[in-house]
Amino acid sequence: MSATGIYNKLVPEPTPHSAPYWEGLNQRKLLLQKCQGCGKIRHYPQPMCAACHSMEVGWVEASGRGTIYSWTITHHAFHPGVRQDLPYILATVVLEDGVRMNAQLRGVPAKTLCIGLPVRVAFETVKEGLTLPYLIPEEPA
């Protein structure tokens, strides 16, 4: 939030191909596209399956569990809306479903970051009609 309480970060502009993904986030679900032609799961949403070229799309709910593949820790505000978040970790994560996602990782000290660290997806509603994913450390089993 800005000092005036108005949400001032960049906001997504959903397309017909991605609208179910964003609607899923609003229901605190991470939805992934599943090709109805060959069953391949893909992310981020696209109109066509690159493997079989089917444009028939279904949606499956991801477990939300994954492991860290890489990361960066941002110390510079490239947009006024992220200034109060600095520094923040952006993690590239391999989901159990095989695809990757990128999101902010919270609750993990920078010095403990490593490839393979287990994380899971959480959700936060940042403004009316917009829920975003972020990542937290997976609880030990």
Added chain:
Amino acid sequence: MSLREKGAITGVGETAYSKESGRSVLSLQLEASLKAIEDAGLKPTDIDGVIPYASGVVAEDFITNLGLPDLRFSAVTPLGGASCVAAVQCAVAAIASGICNHVLIPVGRNGASQGRIGTRVQYMPQFRVVGEFEMPLGAIAPAQLYAPMARRHMELYGTTSQQLGEIAVSTRANAILNGNAVMTKPMSIEDHQASRMISDPFRLFDCSLESDGACAIVVSGADRARDLRRPPVVVMGVAEGHPDSPSVITQRPDLTRLGVAKAAPRAFAMAGVSHDDIDVAEIYDCFTYIVMCQLEDLGFCKKGEGGPFVESGAIRLGGKLPINTHGGLLSQAHMVGMNHIAELVRQLRGEAGKAQVADAEIGLVTGYGDMGDGSVAIMRRG
């Protein structure tokens, strides 16, 4: 038909590089274009092809201002920082097919005094997918989008920030020898390590400049080039390559492999030369790590060995493979890599001044852009 030795760079032109030009992007590009045309010994009316950079300046602007009577060819090569070398491929293809004779390729920007990169990319179609799915989460600028590639390389291969720093330091040393560089203060590894963190592992001195200015080249048919004013620099081999998952780095199967890895074997095969034949190389350097990754993807060292390779002093003037002898995007100016082509031409003409690599006969230049697009050209003294 191969493009091997079908085209040559016959003219180069550059404006002064600065942080505030006080002029329009179009006027900067026109100045650089006139200089390149004059350098080639041509008249503006000889230009019958133009490949503008996606900067809001279009072919019509060059027809109007240069008074081109019969432009026969125009195209754009939208590969971000790989655009300039990809435009050379496009120009040589157009010339070799008989469409036109002399292609002008201008680039220019007010990158420092007007829109900064974190804002500019939000409007670029190549960043559309990232714009929807990653920018709202805070992954906005190229430094943030590319840093996970560098971090992965560091974790897999033990690459260090000091090794990245060697690229920044050696490039700065070269900029100091250039008469038209924005950054002229010496830099040490300690200075690099003390520079503020932007997006880990990228410190400020791992990042390229934002610059104002323009640079242009003229590409002509190799046969006609011999009759022009300057010694031609012949394009022996040229190629572009697109990485896997070209719109989103997050989804790329191998985070440490760029598009140039696909282009390099094609360019070397076309040129008919080996890595040991390359006397000097101008490697696109938007970030230090991008240089290191390209050195590996080009085959100058094995994957994962880029750190020890640069640490050995190989890339310095006098080293095994001197690179970015003009100071690059890191220390001369960010002119989208057209300044890399201009420097390679100077090196192969023997006009690189204090940064001249002795007896440079064959050189290589690359481009890198957007989410990993690559381009590479191998040229020789004509």
